[in-house]
Amino acid sequence: MIPAMSTPVSIAVGIFLMVLGCSFFYKAIIATVKGRVDYWAGFLPFTLMSVFVLHLPKGKNSLVKTSEG
Numbered sequence: 448m449i450p451a452m453s454t455p456v457s458i459a460v461g462i463f464l465m466v467l468g469c470s471f472f473y474k475a476i477i478a479t480v481k482g483r484v485d486y487w488a489g490f491l492p493f494t495l496m497s498v499f500v501l502h503l504p505k506g507k508n509s510l511v512k513t514s515e516g
Contacts, residue, residue, distance in 0.1 A: 470502055482516045 452460065478484045487497035489510035497511075505511050 467502075474501070484514050484516070485511055486514060488512045 474485070485501050485505075487494060487500060487510060489497060489500075501511055503511075505513075
């Protein structure tokens with residue numbers, strides 16, 4: 448059974464998920480309008496984590512690549 452979260456924690460989790468959803472919506476608009484998509488070119492088991500890595504700034508030797516179509 449999953450224990451219930453306290454009210455402040457559930458509000459914080461909800462705000463975090465809303466901000467993450469807005470960020471993905473923004474990335475979808477950029478992909479639709481400009482045709483530019485960021486993708487993960489890393490090791491397959493870390494693919495579940497890659498969703499969050501795409502929101503970080505890219506470095507010089509980053510595994511996050513940009514494709515333009």
